[in-house]
Each structure stands twice: as C-alpha cells, then as structure tokens.
C-alpha cells in the first residue's frame with residue numbers, strides 16, 4: 001500500500017509540473033487514504049483532465065516511461081513497474097455520478113498536490129457503479145464491500161466532529177444577538193416566519209426600551225404598530241403580551257426563572273399563545289441559559305443532508321442532539337448558532353458546498 005502511494009506521489013508531482021494540473025487520486029488507493037484503512041489496492045487510479053488524455057496523450061506516455069513505467073494496456077492507459085500498475089483516465093465524474101470535482105479537497109503530501117474525493121462522493125461513485133454495465137459482474141462485489149465500509153465510516157461521525165469543524169471555521173458566536181434576556185424573548189417571538197433583518201427593524205422601533213413594562217403598558221394597536229416590520233404584527237403583538245404575562249408570573253426576574261425546573265417552564269411556555277417548541281426552546285436556552293437544544297429549519301436541513309439518521313420530527317431531532325451531546329447550555333448555544341451561520345453561508349436551500357466546513361463529511365456535498 002505504502003509503496004503504491006509513494007509511486008503515486010512521485011508521479012503526481014511530475015504531472016503537475018508538466019501539465020500544470022492537480023491530478024485526482026481515485027479508486028481504492030484514494031479511498032484507503034480517506035478511510036485510513038488498508039484496502040489492499042492492486043493499482044493506482046489517476047484521473048486527469050480530458051484534454052490531457054486526448055490532446056496530450058503522447059506527452060503523458062513519455063512522462064510515464066521516463067518515470068520507469070511501461071505501457072501494458074493502451075485501451076486502459078495502464079502502465080506497469082516492478083509488478084505495480086498505474087492507470088490514467090479522463091475525469092468524467094461529473095457526467096458519471098454528478099460529482100463536481102472542482103470543489104473537491106486538495107491534499108498536499110511530500111511536495112505533491114492532488115485531489116481526493118470525499119466519502120459521500122466516493123459513495124455516489126460506487127453506488128453508480130452498481131448500475132453500470134461496464135462494472136457488471138467485474139468488480140461489483142468489491143464495490144459493495146466499499147459501499148458498506150463507507151457507510152459504516154459515515155455513520156460513526158459524531159456530532160462533536162461536526163461541531164469542531166464548524167467551530168474551527170466560525171468560532172464562538174456569543175448568541176443570541178440581544179442586549180437583555182427579555183429582548184431575546186421578544187426576538188424569539190418576532191423572528192417567527194420572517195428574516196432576522198425585519199426583527200432588527202422592529203426592535204429598533206422601541207428606541208432602546210425593549211422592556212416588559214413597555215410591552216405591558218402599550219395597548220395592542222400601539223404594540224402592533226411598533227413591531228409592524230416583523231410581519232404578522234397583530235398576531236405577534238398578542239403573542240408578546242402573552243409571553244410577557246408569563247414572564248410576569250416570575251416578577252420579570254431571571255434568577256427566579258432559573259431556579260425553576262426546565263421541564264416545568266417548557267410546559268408552561270408551550271401553552272402560552274403563539275409559543276411553539278422552537279420559540280420556547282430559544283427563550284429557555286438563549287434568555288435563561290437552560291440546556292435545551294433548539295431545532296429550527298436550519299437544523300432540520302442540516303440533519304437531512306449530513307450522514308446521520310436523526311429523525312424528522314422536532315422531538316426526535318431534539319432528543320438526538322441532547323442524548324449524544326453533553327447537557328451543557330453554552331455548548332448548545334454555540335452549536336445551534338454555528339448551524340445557523342453555516343446555513344446562511346453555505347447550507348442554503350440550494351447549497352453552496354464549495355468551501356463549506358462540513359463538505360468532507362456531508363452526504364450531499366458535490367451532488
């Protein structure tokens with residue numbers, strides 16, 4: 001294995017120097033590099049831009065021969081040296097399995113640079129090969145084994161790894177963007193069904209006086225007018241009145257609330273007008289520091305794209321995170337904030353996977 005890899009690295013540097021390209025290490029040798037397992041590859045598969053394979057094949061042939069490789073199969077562009085084999089092919093992964101290799105990782109090793117498919121991309125290739133006439137009966141048994149290995153590796157990805165990848169990109173985000181716990185409550189209600197920029201405009205209308213007293217003392221029409229930029233303002237004015245009334249039961253005191261059991265508060269909030277699970281958990285986590293995981297549309301989207309089976313409903317997803325992560329409000333706080341920022345930067349409705357910190361572990365990457 002090491003010898004084959006060493007041979008690849010040696011010729012990879014020469015290919016880059018001659019053609020000014022970044023070769024893609026494909027096949028079992030690439031997969032074992034990704035999985036960090038010995039898969040006993042019997043050759044080196046290298047993918048190159050199509051132009052090299054067609055217009056500059058003669059130069060490639062010379063380069064391989066100068067490096068001690070002898071051509072043994074012209075159709076397969078396969079060479080041999082001391083019992084080892086290397087095969088070159090045009091990179092057609094886009095057409096073959098819908099993989100955009102321009103967004104694939106670039107690995108630097110011993111002075112050589114090469115591209116390596118991510119595990120989800122490998123999975124797509126091997127799954128495609130199962131329906132491929134060319135591979136029919138040839139290596140499909142091995143492909144199935146590889147699919148199973150990849151799936152196993154993907155299923156082991158811990159939530160902590162996702163957190164670490166996001167954290168190393170975005171760091172500590174210190175959410176929620178509000179000056180006081182009460183402003184968090186107001187923001188959590190106003191952000192329902194609208195963009196955060198509209199919430200900011202609504203909050204700005206309070207002229208810095210986002211207080212329970214202000215909301216209590218305003219009549220409902222005045223309050224609706226203040227929060228008009230957040231949309232659904234008549235409903236939301238009623239919701240704000242209701243949640244403020246709930247807060248009043250605890251004398252608008254954060255320490256008093258924090259002395260109560262989380263489950264009791266959550267149950268109470270869920271019967272307050274306009275407060276669903278996401279709003280309740282946002283208030284409990286971000287305003288009062290309770291360890292309750294917030295599941296929003298961004299969390300659901302991420303869970304549907306990453307390789308784990310976290311369920312679909314709010315309670316399934318919440319339980320998934322809470323049973324697998326330490327019960328720590330600061331951790332939950334930043335984890336959710338990281339999911340949100342990455343959803344805005346990369347994991348949008350139409351994902352922008354290039355540069356996404358999760359692309360090495362995401363099933364949807366490049367698909």
Ligand code: SF4
Nearest residue numbers: 346347353356362364
């Ligand atoms: S942006 Fe792409 S790679 Fe990143 S998490 Fe979303 S689907 Fe996966």
